[in-house]
Amino acid sequence: MVDEWSGTLAQINVKQDIMEVASKSNIPTLADVTRAFDNGTVVTVIANHLHSLCSFGDTAVKQDQFLDTALLIATEYYFLNLSELCLFFRRCKIGKYGQIVWGQRLNIQQVMTALYQFVRERAEAINKRESQNIAHQQAMMRTEDVPVLMGGLDELHEMQKEARKHYSIFRRIFPRLPPDLSPQEYWAAWKQDENRVGRILSAFCMRGKGE
Incomplete structure (x- = not known):
């Protein structure tokens, strides 16, 4: 050695x-x-x-x-x-x-x-390496968003249940997050109040797709 x-x-x-x-x-x-x-x-x-x-x-x-x-x-x-x-x-x-x-x-x-x-x-x-990896993952996630949503509400609800246990699924639902908190902090907040935090994150993701 x-x-x-x-x-x-x-x-x-x-x-x-x-x-x-x-x-x-x-x-x-x-x-x-x-x-x-x-x-x-x-x-x-x-x-x-x-x-x-x-x-x-x-x-x-x-x-x-x-x-x-x-x-x-x-x-x-x-x-x-x-x-x-x-x-x-x-x-x-x-x-x-x-x-x-x-x-x-x-x-x-x-x-x-x-x-x-x-x-x-x-x-x-x-x-730099982690930023490149995150950018690549987010780009891949954005391409998957439409098929996921086209699967219907039932599939989305199932994903939300799994997202409470798995961070990676949470990031698939919300590929873009506001920069004021860390992704893990937003995940924890979303699990505490899915409706309110989910609306905030969904609006942020949609703004990003319109840029």
Whole structure:
């Protein structure tokens, strides 16, 4: 596992687009590795990446000098997955975050600053990906609205019953929601008062289709 997810080859093999790897549930995080193996395994993975970074800069820094930095990264950024870690160090090598290796020394503060910036880029990528997914789902839902309503009131009533239990069905009935509350908050409000909240949401959806 250490050989597969650390060092130069791992950095080369990871996908380049951060949106493809950011917060993906099928890729183990540093916390997952700690639970499955131990803290030493995570520290070794990160230390190997640091060693690869310094070797790329043609320095003589040894791996045992990286253990404190690796432990700090493992505890502060435990939520990063292994692909994200590989991508971060590859970006360091191409100079995206400035000069991290100075002569024979690793600039630890620069490494941590770079990680902070990477995490911000990661959050932006996740938000962009989720926005694209929501826009796609809403577009698909709008195309399904007419067949659903043509099924008659009985079918709509059945859907409303199911929507009280399943959020996805609620969003099929109301693909567009006002931005003042979160979708989950509107779902909870609708379950408390289907008639009043339903009229508000239906009117909002119809306005959106007329835009």
